[in-house]
Amino acid sequence: MTLALTSLSKTYPGRHGSSVQAVRSLDLRMDKGEIVALLGSSGCGKTSTLRMIAGFESVTDGGITLAGRRIETLTPDRRRVAMAFEGYALYPPLTIEENIGFGLTARGLDRNEAAKRVREMADMLEIGPILKGRPAGLSGGQQQRASLARALARDADLHLLDEPMGQLEPQLRAILRGRVKAALKARGLTAVLVTHDQTEANAMADRIAVMEAGVLQQYGAPSELRDRPANLLVATFLGEPPMNALPATVEPHGLHIDDVAEDALALPGVALPAVGSKVVLGIRPHRLHLGAGVWRGQVISNQWLGDQAHVVLALGSRIVVAVAHQRVPVRVGETVPLGFGAEHAHLFDAASGRALAHGTASA
Amino acid sequence: MARIDGTGSPIPRILRAIALVVVLVFFLFPILWIFLMSFQTNETILAIPPSLAFTPTLINYTSLISGHLQTAAGSLDLPFMHNLFNSVLLSSVSVLVSLVLGVPAAYAFARFRFRLGEDIAFTLLSFRFAPPLLVLLPLSLYFKDLGLANTYTGLIWVYQLICLPLILWIVRGYFEDASPDVEYAYRVDGHSWWRAFTRIAIPLAGPGIAAAGLLAFIFAWNNFVFALILASADKQPVTVGALAFVTASGIQYGQIAAAIVLSIMPTLALALYAQRWLVEGLSLGAVKG
């Protein structure tokens, strides 16, 4: 274990005596050499968490241990972390090359070694041609890569990367994801990657911590988050399009979907809670199939996206989305049968959103 | 569509040139007139009708520099050069002290939120709009007790009332404009707070510091009432010293003009020297809005 956050909290004093609880009692542990993604929507406290680890924001409560040292009261220069800033934070008077090399010579790396490191980073992030330029003349994407290069060039106990590729074009982002991950792994570096892009988190991280409203929702490997989401929030946040969520009530013979005039569903292999419980049934869009099943849905739209079909249907007064990997020959307004395998069902408590049971495919 | 940058049709360009000339004449003519006056004797200045044709004379300058004022009633000793020296000394040391105190304070106000911070900053600013005479009466009494009356130290101290608020408020704006993340980026590279302040924050606020310093210098240079009341002749700056030109035998226009020319010089020189940073500084401030 190299980084441990224990009950970490951040409260910002607001105007007029109000306050913002940006991070609430966050517990997180990560091992050396691991890449962890902090994933969550904008404003959920990801940057605040990073800034507390780096020492730019004081810790309201809780502790931070890094490589065996308690660091939450140390000044930033003594924490041995490197950071790529959300706003780049390049030093305007210096060239990109100098910006990247700055921290290396300061840390005692000799000039040749530092120059070599700068070269490597520039090649990896494709900023070789702009090394002699100054930040003001560069695009956001170029500045962002320079900022990432500056962080990755450093040797540190922990690398903090705050939305390091948000400004890049999709194609370049896809290429750099792989390269950056490979570089981190090759050097055995430990990194916290902040992102609101789940593809990026899935592609780069060994483990993902999903945050919402300052609270850690779930922490685990990408496959675990996908197959066994801890609550409705994680379930609907991950996956594109989001998981279908249908409010339902447990009845003696199975699950009755509210507002859908069909018989109760028997869900073999799924442990149902007590009769009368209010639950939410979750089914991922690509697990819903058209043409067979117990439900009748009326097609609202049917779109072919080039590699998959998105079919939106009205199920009683609910709306569901189904994804298929071939074109689906259904027309708008048509009523079609649809269904799903019980092994792909997820059940959540209606009040708390907590996961109650997962189908056998998630085991 | 009308273009306001003057590259389009010639009519706006000509109008603009005329407007510029009018403004320049309005502002620069008095200075030019004084410059011409400083090379004339009282007789040619007062001649009726006034004439632009005269034989230039350096008599005004030589008498100022030698310290002997020639009047109709005879020779009068005039410590003008000493006054000028006092002005330079008082203004520049005051600005230096203000920079040393004000720049770190401005940084603190910009970067850290602390209790009563805004109140302290505002109180300092309020010194600028309190009438000087309000503070002068108690000050002159205290200065007598403290032995600061008629000392450079005492004057430099009160000049902080002029310089410090200016520097504090202008420079604070520049620090607030610069993202603290640039300093943090430097700090995670292993540098102390102090190095981030001196190596990153100050250079980035450089134009603002130059602009504020120059403004403070001008305000200090033009101050009259503090030195009039708190110091006697040998410590007084030119603004007060110039009173001596009003003599029993009349007003020495030529010498006053020469004195004005001489006393504009240091500020002008400083402004020209600082121009590079100044333009950048003032326009950055304008962009910030």
Ligand SMILES: Nc1ncnc2c1ncn2[C@@H]1O[C@H](COP(=O)(O)OP(=O)(O)O)[C@@H](O)[C@H]1O
């Ligand atoms: N310096 C600050 N002062 C007050 N509130 C802040 C400050 N920084 C962030 N916040 C608030 O804290 C919450 C979390 O912000 P942040 O950590 O930046 O989220 P994220 O990086 O996940 O988008 C937001 O509501 C934001 O408005």
Ligand SMILES: [Mg+2]
């Ligand atoms: Mg953020």
